[in-house]
Amino acid sequence: MPKYSCFISFLIVCLSSPVACANIVLGGTRLIYPAGEREVTIALANKGVTPSLVQSWMDDGATNSTPENSSAPFFVMPPISRIEGQASQTLRILFNGAKLPEDKEAVFYLNVLEIPPVAANSKDKNNLLLAVQSRIKVFYRPEKVKETLEEAAKTLKWHLIKEDGQWKLSCTNNSPLHISFANIQVTKDGGSLGNKEGTHMVAPGKKEVFRLVRQDVVRTGAGDGQVQFEYINDYGALKMLSSQAI
Template identity: 45%
Template sequence: MPVQRKHNLFFIQTLSTLFMLFLVLLSAPVKASIVITGTRVIYSQGERSVSVKLNNNGKSPVLIQSWVDDGVMSKSPDTSTAPFIVTPPINRVDPGKGQTLQISFTGKQLPSDKESVFWLNVLEVPARNSSKKDDNFLQIAFRTRIKLFYRPQTLEGKSIEAPDKLEWKTVDGKLQAINKTPWNVSLSGVKANGKKTEGKMIAPFDAELFPLQVRHGQTIHFDVVNDYGAVTEKSAAVQ
């Protein structure tokens, strides 16, 4: 019996060690090799196409697949109905090299009185080492998504002016931002009373609530992300 207990103890210790090793592997930092230049794509009406630059900062070649969706992450390139074509849709990028994607609008009718939002997807699959084709291995695919804004020519004003036109109000003690412009306003954070909450994108002619307790006349601060991905802090009074 003592021998049996010793074996059981060894078995339990081995399982614990393997489990801890598994957790360490899961928590280890894993990064995508492909880096997209820019944090958003602006597609102005009338342009034949827009370019997006990719770079492979990794040490191995990767295969990438690129497509645009309408915001539903579960949609694949085959099921997406977004009116954009990405060229090339599939290609290989060697380490230290780059690739330029061309995004073209198919001409589908979109609202002319406001911006429309879509998402550019870049799926990255590392190349498999042919010398280890018979070995068991874990292959991780990375998917990067950035927003694509379709911008009609007929919009009044400028996108850079939209954040200053937000109306801030209190609704049941919470902070509400109202966007009465035709532009999407992207906020990376909102702060009031020394507390900060995550930002949101406020769609044209829409509003968003933030979990911050505010009162009339109080000054709040918010971080705006512009067309180039730069962040600027602004302030406004709660109406």
């Protein structure tokens, strides 16, 4: 009876960085692409002892994008590379000059797909091969945007509301920058409400409503509350700020 080799590929999307769920580690959690720059770069390091094949591309927010169907206005060089064990590779990201807004940031995503090699002694055997995809944000920042993320975060407008018995927190971002959150906590009347749905981002000129999970008893209806939040700066560090929710 002939033997058949089964190739099973599981795609795991990793959004945190350094991305350590595989051998390939990205050199950051996000990139800022200043308008007018010829290119920006990011380092990839292979922390394993065996070589890995890496494919890289940009997308405009479509999580199911591929190098063939992506419409992001960027080139990634090299698009495919082999990184030896304990070696590194620099990715170059180049803007193609497409028309983008000049008064606010635009966000795109860098995808790095690692495909580990098949062991030489695995011929005629069933193989389980894990392909690991890492995806980080790339912010294209126009020259006219001079505001810092800290300045933008301080101008956020928060509103604490209660709808159908459920607490929600709206956040309005009137700045030209994207603001990403790692944690949001609201204190009101001695009670505490936290956002437990993971990281959120509010785009320039947009409003997002976050569902709040009750942690302690909050005794009154909608009204003032103290908001503490951690936003993620240009370098991937968490910064804590507080504001008043009305």
